[in-house]
Amino acid sequence: MTHPKYDHVLVGGGLSGSLALIELLRTTPSPISIAVLEENPHRLFKGKAYSAEVSAQVLNVPAERMSLYWDQSSHFVRWLEAEGHPYGPHDFVPRTVYGRYITATVHEALNQHAQHSVRFVFQKLEHLSKEGAAFRLQVAQGSLWAQNVWIATGNFSPADVATDPIVLNHPNYWSDPWRGAGLALVPAADSVLLVGTGLTMVDQVLALEAQGHTGPIHAVSRRGMYPLSHGPAPAYNWFAPYSGQVWSPVELSRLVRRAVVQAEADGGTWISVVNDLREFTPGIWAQWSAAERRQFLRHLRPYWEVHRHRLPAASLERLESLEQSGQLKRNAGRIRTISTDGSTFQVQWVVRGTAEHVEKLDVQWVINCTGPQSFGKKLKEPWIDSAVLDGLLESDPLALGIQPGRRQDPGLHLIGPPRKGMDWESTALHEIRARVKQEVHALRSV
Ligand SMILES: Cc1cc2nc3c(=O)[nH]c(=O)nc-3n(C[C@H](O)[C@H](O)[C@H](O)COP(=O)(O)OP(=O)(O)OC[C@H]3O[C@@H](n4cnc5c(N)ncnc54)[C@H](O)[C@@H]3O)c2cc1C
Incomplete structure (x- = not known):
């Protein structure tokens, strides 16, 4: 059997894979061959974040900042207009519409650059290694070979x-909210526990509300903090003069506080300060030692997360109104145990700030909204294990994600969330787009 060999294989056909595909198609002059390896056909182009058909779930970033093209900032807004969608540049568009935008834009790029050959392979990558000059990507039905992965x-x-394995195997315990048929399965009057109070939890609450949920919704997280909401953020370029210096996490947090005071005096807001700082975060992260990164993770991360990953104000208002009505109860504490008698879950959680003040809850559903785990937390992914064994990949020093291994192979490109340990911010469109641009343009100079 002969195996096809590609110039590029993209593993994962979500937002990151789509961005890489578009950039490769439009910037490579001579014909190339690309395969997109995606295990879940329903997620093609949209990935996890933009596949759900729930219009209550909106982008967390206004439309004007969600163009797929780094050099055409109004591309998304123009697409919305052309498609007759009633959203302007400052609106938070339903994520389902954004999924359609990604799909349409990839198709447009495929049509415009038809000199390239692109194949979609709906299989899961199971094993990754390098054999001679080529990467071998093993899937259930054979292997693909590639120059670049x-x-x-x-x-x-x-x-x-x-x-408890009985809890883990219970159909009403969801370890991952993005799996399966989703919240439509939850009867309206049932009680639900959401573990976590970040953006994922907010999503679940808004979707429950949109489907007419009447039962109690409990949310527990260590600090019980919601993300803060978006607001006015006039451009405020303050960090550039400080960027040549190395700032420890503590010094940086003092600097930020002072900058907020100054920004407010100059007509800006704390959001303007955070937005500007974001441009510099990969550089700051790169300068920190492992000890400083740990210090940041331990003491400052929760505060950074709520300021950095913001909610549309309307979403926060919905949450507040559900809290006022008593339907949504938000708590700060740590889950101690979750057990089940078969029909309901018995949950014990320790109230924040106390050593052993335990509260008890009985609920019919438990949905884990704690967000992605890091590579270090017993993650079992056979393809990553194989690539680690082959020296292609390794855990980053804090085990937040993965990074190139001892081979430092220039044909291996890491984009999106798995780069967390390398860049810290590597999840939002803005950062993924910038990384893809950098990787594709580096190829041109090889
Ligand atoms: C709910 C939510 C809302 C968000 N809102 C915003 C926002 O408003 N603005 C913003 O900028 N960012 C937002 N983000 C962040 C960001 O857009 C996402 O994290 C981004 O979609 C990441 O895309 P990805 O392609 O890297 O990952 P994914 O979308 O998860 O795609 C990865 C793909 O890889 C496939 N895959 C995985 N393993 C394998 C394998 N072994 N073999 C084959 N295929 C595989 C998966 O099936 C999946 O389709 C949001 C994220 C979430 C979760």
Whole structure:
């Protein structure tokens, strides 16, 4: 049997894979061959974040900042207009519409650059190694060979919040909210526990509300903090003069606080300060030692996350109104145990700030909204294990994600969330787009 050999294989056909595909198609003058390896055909182009058909789930970033093209900032807004969608540049568009935008834009790029050959292979990557000058990507039905491999596999699944196998196998315990048929399965009057109070939890609450949920919704997270909401953010370029210096996490947090005071005096807001700082975060992260990164993760991360990953104000208002009505109860604490008698879950959680003040809850559903786990947390991915064994990949020093291994192979490109340990911010469109541009343009100079 002969095996096809490609110039590029993109592993993962979500947002990151789509961005890489578009950039390769439009910037490579001579014909190339590309395969997109995607295990889930329903996720093609949209990935996890933009596949759900729930219009209550909106982007967390206004339309004007969601163009797929780094050099055409109004591309998404123009597409919305051309398609007759009633959204302007400042609107938070349903994620389902964004999924359609990605799909349409990839198709447009495929049509415009038809000199290239692109094949979609709906299989899961099971094993990755390098044999001679080529990468070998093993899937259930054979192997693909490639000159370049793009790892665009997205976030790792969340770590479980329960240990009891009976709970883990219970159909009403969801270890990953993005799996399966989704919230439509939850009867309206049932009680639900959401573990986590970040963007994923907000999504689940809004979707439950949109489908007319009447039962109690409990949310527990260590600090019980929601992300903060978007607001006015006039451009405020403040960090560039400081960027030549190395700032420890503590010094940086002091600097940021001072910058916020100054920004407010100058007509800006804290959001303007955070937005500008974001441009510099990969550089700051790269300068920090492992000890400083750990210090940041331990003490500052939760504060950074709520300021950095913001909610549309309307979403926050919905949450507040559900809290006021008593339907949504938000708690700060740590889950101690989750057990089940077969029909409901018995949950014990320790109230934040107390050593052993335990509260108890009985709920019919438990949905894990704690977000992606890091590579270090017992993650079992056979293809990653194989690539680690072959020296292609390794865990980053803090085990937040993966990074190139001892081979430092220039044909291996890592994009999107798995780069967290390397860049810290590697999840939003803005960062993935910039990384893809950098990787594709580096290819041209080889
Ligand atoms: C709910 C949510 C809302 C978000 N909202 C915004 C927003 O408003 N603005 C913004 O900028 N960012 C937002 N983000 C962040 C960002 O857009 C996503 O994290 C981004 O979609 C990441 O894309 P990805 O392609 O790297 O990962 P994914 O979308 O997860 O795609 C990875 C793909 O790889 C496939 N795959 C994985 N392993 C294998 C394998 N072994 N073999 C074959 N295929 C495999 C998966 O099936 C999947 O389709 C949001 C994220 C989430 C989760």
